Amino acid sequence: MRLMLRRRLILALPLLAPAPSRAAGWEGPFTLALLFRNLAAVPERLAHFTEERRFAALDQPLLSQGHLLWRRPDLLEKRTEAPEVETLRISGNQVEVMRTGQPTRSLSLAAQPELRTFVEALRAPLAGDLPTLERLFESSLSGTPAVWQLRLTPRDARMRQAMAALEIEGTLAEPREIRLSQPNGDSQTLRIEPLP
Amino acid sequence: MLLAAALWRTEIRSDLLDFLPSGRSAAAQAMLEEIREGSTAGLVLIAIEAAPEADLARISRAMQARLAADARFSRVAGGDAGWSEDEEARLFAHRYLLSPASRAEAFETPALREALEEVMRGLRSSAAPLVARYALPDPIGAFPAWLARLGAGSGLTARDGAWFVAERDAPRAVMLAVLAGGATDTAAQEAGLAAITAAFAAAEPGSARLLLAGPAVIGRDASRGIRVDVDRIAVVSTLLVVALLAWRFRSLLVLAALAVPVLLSVALGVWLTGLIFGSVHAIALGFGITMLGVTLDYPVLLIGHRKHGEAAPVTRARIRAAFWLAVATATLGLGGLVFSGFPGLAQLGVLAAIGLLAAAGATWWLLPPLVVAAGLAPVAAGGAFWLARLEALRRFRPLALGMALLAGGALVAMGGPRWETDLAALSPAPPASLALDAELRAAIGAAEAGLFLLIHAPDAETVLQRQEALLPMLDRLVAAGSLSGYEAAALILPSMARQRERRAALPGAEILAARLAEASAGLPFRPTAFQAFQDAVVAARGQRPWSEADAAGSALGLRLAPLLMQRTEGWQGVIRFQGASAPAALAEALAAPGAILIDVRAELDGMLAGFAARSAWLLALAGLLIVLVLALGLRRPGRVARVLGAILAAQLVTVTLLTLAGVRLSPIHLAALLLVGGVGLDYALFMAREQLDMEERARTLRTLVTCNAMTLLTFGLLALCSTPILRDIGATVALGAALSLGCAFLLAAPPHPKDPA
Numbered sequence: 045m046r047l048m049l050r051r052r053l054i055l056a057l058p059l060l061a062p063a064p065s066r067a068a069g070w071e072g073p074f075t076l077a078l079l080f081r082n083l084a085a086v087p088e089r090l091a092h093f094t095e096e097r098r099f100a101a102l103d104q105p106l107l108s109q110g111h112l113l114w115r116r117p118d119l120l121e122k123r124t125e126a127p128e129v130e131t132l133r134i135s136g137n138q139v140e141v142m143r144t145g146q147p148t149r150s151l152s153l154a155a156q157p158e159l160r161t162f163v164e165a166l167r168a169p170l171a172g173d174l175p176t177l178e179r180l181f182e183s184s185l186s187g188t189p190a191v192w193q194l195r196l197t198p199r200d201a202r203m204r205q206a207m208a209a210l211e212i213e214g215t216l217a218e219p220r221e222i223r224l225s226q227p228n229g230d231s232q233t234l235r236i237e238p239l240p
Numbered sequence: 241m242l243l244a245a246a247l248w249r250t251e252i253r254s255d256l257l258d259f260l261p262s263g264r265s266a267a268a269q270a271m272l273e274e275i276r277e278g279s280t281a282g283l284v285l286i287a288i289e290a291a292p293e294a295d296l297a298r299i300s301r302a303m304q305a306r307l308a309a310d311a312r313f314s315r316v317a318g319g320d321a322g323w324s325e326d327e328e329a330r331l332f333a334h335r336y337l338l339s340p341a342s343r344a345e346a347f348e349t350p351a352l353r354e355a356l357e358e359v360m361r362g363l364r365s366s367a368a369p370l371v372a373r374y375a376l377p378d379p380i381g382a383f384p385a386w387l388a389r390l391g392a393g394s395g396l397t398a399r400d401g402a403w404f405v406a407e408r409d410a411p412r413a414v415m416l417a418v419l420a421g422g423a424t425d426t427a428a429q430e431a432g433l434a435a436i437t438a439a440f441a442a443a444e445p446g447s448a449r450l451l452l453a454g455p456a457v458i459g460r461d462a463s464r465g466i467r468v469d470v471d472r473i474a475v476v477s478t479l480l481v482v483a484l485l486a487w488r489f490r491s492l493l494v495l496a497a498l499a500v501p502v503l504l505s506v507a508l509g510v511w512l513t514g515l516i517f518g519s520v521h522a523i524a525l526g527f528g529i530t531m532l533g534v535t536l537d538y539p540v541l542l543i544g545h546r547k548h549g550e551a552a553p554v555t556r557a558r559i560r561a562a563f564w565l566a567v568a569t570a571t572l573g574l575g576g577l578v579f580s581g582f583p584g585l586a587q588l589g590v591l592a593a594i595g596l597l598a599a600a601g602a603t604w605w606l607l608p609p610l611v612v613a614a615g616l617a618p619v620a621a622g623g624a625f626w627l628a629r630l631e632a633l634r635r636f637r638p639l640a641l642g643m644a645l646l647a648g649g650a651l652v653a654m655g656g657p658r659w660e661t662d663l664a665a666l667s668p669a670p671p672a673s674l675a676l677d678a679e680l681r682a683a684i685g686a687a688e689a690g691l692f693l694l695i696h697a698p699d700a701e702t703v704l705q706r707q708e709a710l711l712p713m714l715d716r717l718v719a720a721g722s723l724s725g726y727e728a729a730a731l732i733l734p735s736m737a738r739q740r741e742r743r744a745a746l747p748g749a750e751i752l753a754a755r756l757a758e759a760s761a762g763l764p765f766r767p768t769a770f771q772a773f774q775d776a777v778v779a780a781r782g783q784r785p786w787s788e789a790d791a792a793g794s795a796l797g798l799r800l801a802p803l804l805m806q807r808t809e810g811w812q813g814v815i816r817f818q819g820a821s822a823p824a825a826l827a828e829a830l831a832a833p834g835a836i837l838i839d840v841r842a843e844l845d846g847m848l849a850g851f852a853a854r855s856a857w858l859l860a861l862a863g864l865l866i867v868l869v870l871a872l873g874l875r876r877p878g879r880v881a882r883v884l885g886a887i888l889a890a891q892l893v894t895v896t897l898l899t900l901a902g903v904r905l906s907p908i909h910l911a912a913l914l915l916v917g918g919v920g921l922d923y924a925l926f927m928a929r930e931q932l933d934m935e936e937r938a939r940t941l942r943t944l945v946t947c948n949a950m951t952l953l954t955f956g957l958l959a960l961c962s963t964p965i966l967r968d969i970g971a972t973v974a975l976g977a978a979l980s981l982g983c984a985f986l987l988a989a990p991p992h993p994k995d996p997a
Binding site: 097099100101102103104106108122124127128130132141143158159162202206207224226228230232 | 325361363364365366367368369370372373376764765766768769770
């Protein structure tokens with residue numbers, strides 16, 4: 045019965061998302077392992093982003109935009125260009141924050157477990173690093189390769205006070221939207237448009 | 241049996257500080273007390289290396305968890321700030337009394353406006369979630385300002401819940417644990433160290449290696465090193481000496497007879513020294529027992545001079561004068577150590593003096609019946625054809641004198657012997673453990689033990705207030721680069737007076753609300769955005785200031801403990817410095833009531849410098865006494881001159897050779913030289929006897945060579961030890977004893993021995 049259903053789903057896939065699903069590497073049941081294998085296959089990504097932050101303390105959302113750069117194995121760079129220029133570069137265990145007119149601040153991820161959880165929530169999917177992801181988060185995947193949602197909840201109770209949940213939406217090997225919600229109602233949404 | 245009982249009954253201490261003079265200056269005294277009782281004494285520095293970083297972090301976390309649950313440790317740190325969530329909440333709630341950022345101006349509208357703009361920038365930055373969480377309830381940044389003053393100056397970076405030494409190629413995780421027992425309880429220290437090793441083993445270390453340092457570890461390594469060395473040397477040298485004696489006397493009974501005075505002397509010496517001083521220092525004990533091995537000479541001298549079948553009184557009569565003079569002068573010389581000003585050396589002096597007298601007494605009164613009953617005497621006693629040829633060597637006497645003069649000249653040319661000024665050289669600890677200790681200390685940056693400022697006051701509050709008076713100056717020194725950082729109790733816990741001042745400066749609820757409203761004009765904050773901040777300020781206005789007692793038992797108290805402690809009289813605060821460039825300027829800048837700046841190196845150097853002057857006097861005095869005794873005993877100036885000449889020549893050449901070899905003389909060398917003097921006196925006095933027949937001269941020479949061979953065997957082996965001070969002792973005594981025999985043979989003997997036969 046289940047086999048039948050699965051076969052039917054696979055047969056139905058081309059109908060749902062005709063073009064991309066024929067791409068190699070997406071055959072078989074849609075699991076976290078399959079998604080991560082495909083995510084890991086992309087060595088470098090460049091994207092434009094817009095970010096919207098909502099805080100309980102503010103009466104209006106804060107909007108910003110810029111560029112995102114990912115390079116295997118562990119470089120993630122977020123260049124905010126407006127309204128204020130700031131570059132956040134995460135490489136290995138090192139986090140650097142560069143703002144115009146200020147000295148570069150750098151911290152070690154290992155010394156900041158909370159920051160690490162944030163970073164790995166973004167980086168582990170990009171790197172296709174399933175072990176790290178599963179160590180830090182409870183995860184649930186839904187949808188299809190064409191439109192998927194990955195929901196992450198920190199395993200560490202203390203961490204859950206800072207991050208209620210993180211949701212990533214994507215299409216095939218491209219994350220398109222990352223939503224972070226905090227227990228106090230604050231939230232951040234990052235929309236990503238891949239650049240060729 | 242007696243020996244075992246004496247050793248078992250006596251408390252043995254291995255702390256190097258016990259070997260040092262009790263400080264004469266207030267600074268020296270305070271320093272010794274701080275080092276002995278201060279919390280740094282119970283500090284164990286733990287390092288793990290030789291494994292990948294991830295494994296090291298895992299092992300470190302496992303060990304931290306296990307040791308933190310162990311009541312034997314009062315503090316375990318190795319990963320993060322070390323406070324629990326509850327504690328952090330408690331500290332956060334108290335931030336407006338604790339933090340230096342909590343000043344009246346910080347709550348005025350202009351400062352608040354700046355703070356709110358900064359919060360806005362933070363919310364726009366990538367640190368937004370953290371800013372929202374920490375800066376909204378504390379826009380003036382009081383808590384981070386307080387935290388920043390806690391963790392200055394460390395060379396560690398935290399990764400994966402473990403501290404790693406920064407700027408190191410191979411990863412090395414570091415932890416520190418403070419033993420609850422403090423410095424004095426040796427058994428507790430051993431148990432604590434064993435617990436650390438067990439925690440390491442339980443953490444499945446794989447290829448990783450555990451390194452321990454800190455005072456407790458150095459103490460353990462030192463006594464373990466000495467024990468291993470002494471055990472090995474004792475076995476080997478005993479076997480060699482026994483073999484030598486068995487060959488010389490061809491009798492096992494003689495061994496038993498010889499053992500009697502030696503064992504008696506050691507037992508009596510150790511027991512009485514323990515009784516007089518309350519405990520015996522390991523160095524004094526180790527050296528003392530080795531030293532008393534020389535008392536083996538006494539029975540050998542007695543038996544070696546006996547003719548076959550001779551009655552005891554006859555033998556005794558032949559050697560009486562030389563024997564007792566040798567005993568008296570050796571006792572005087574070594575007993576002089578009592579006045580050296582070093583407790584360890586004083587113990588050694590007492591131990592040696594008692595031991596020498598006991599061995600001599602036993603030889604003289606207990607041994608003869610045994611010797612006669614067993615018919616003990618040396619084997620080869622006949623006329624010796626070699627004697628004449630050997631004695632003909634005495635024509636080189638001028639050469640020996642010339643050599644002594646040359647040595648004296650060389651010594652003067654070199655500017656006299658060099659004195660040891662580095663106390664570490666005296667330490668019985670293996671140099672490797674000292675080096676590791678220094679390395680880990682530097683990495684942790686916690687306690688640069690070399691320089692600190694002590695402030696003493698009747699109560700903790702006064703100590704904190706006096707420290708606070710110095711803080712502006714300290715900050716100026718840091719800004720000027722004279723210091724790279726400092727740790728002080730007042731940075732962690734302000735005085736209650738300072739907390740009350742801060743509390744009084746906090747604005748009331750309405751005023752703060754009005755100022756916040758004014759400050760946030762044009763910014764997108766909702767009116768409720770800073771409610772948590774406003775509530776906290778209102779709460780702080782009703783808070784009771786924390787005293788030292790409020791901090792006790794918490795992680796805050798543990799941070800405070802090494803910096804603020806109760807003493808027998810009053811309280812003491814320690815300000816520790818990092819990267820101080822000019823201690824003298826520091827002392828001048830930080831002059832305050834009840835404050836003493838302590839430069840450990842300078843203080844210890846001062847102690848050793850005092851020692852050099854003192855030991856010169858001591859040697860002179862001991863020499864004078866020995867001359868007096870010799871003059872009384874020998875009566876004839878010629879003989880006195882010959883004996884003294886032999887001793888002085890041997891000592892002079894020994895010191896010159898040591899100096900030429902680059903050795904710096906320490907208190908240990910002084911004791912060794914005094915021992916050489918005692919041994920040399922034996923040789924010289926027996927050689928200097930007049931009117932002896934050829935047979936007796938041959939007996940004397942054989943006996944002295946036997947004695948010398950025994951000394952060389954024991955002390956020569958000691959020179960091969962790994963413990964530095966044992967090596968020093970061994971080399972000095974072996975060299976000195978060999979030279980003494982040569983000089984005694986050449987110089988002390990009467991000029992033209994007449995052969996009555």
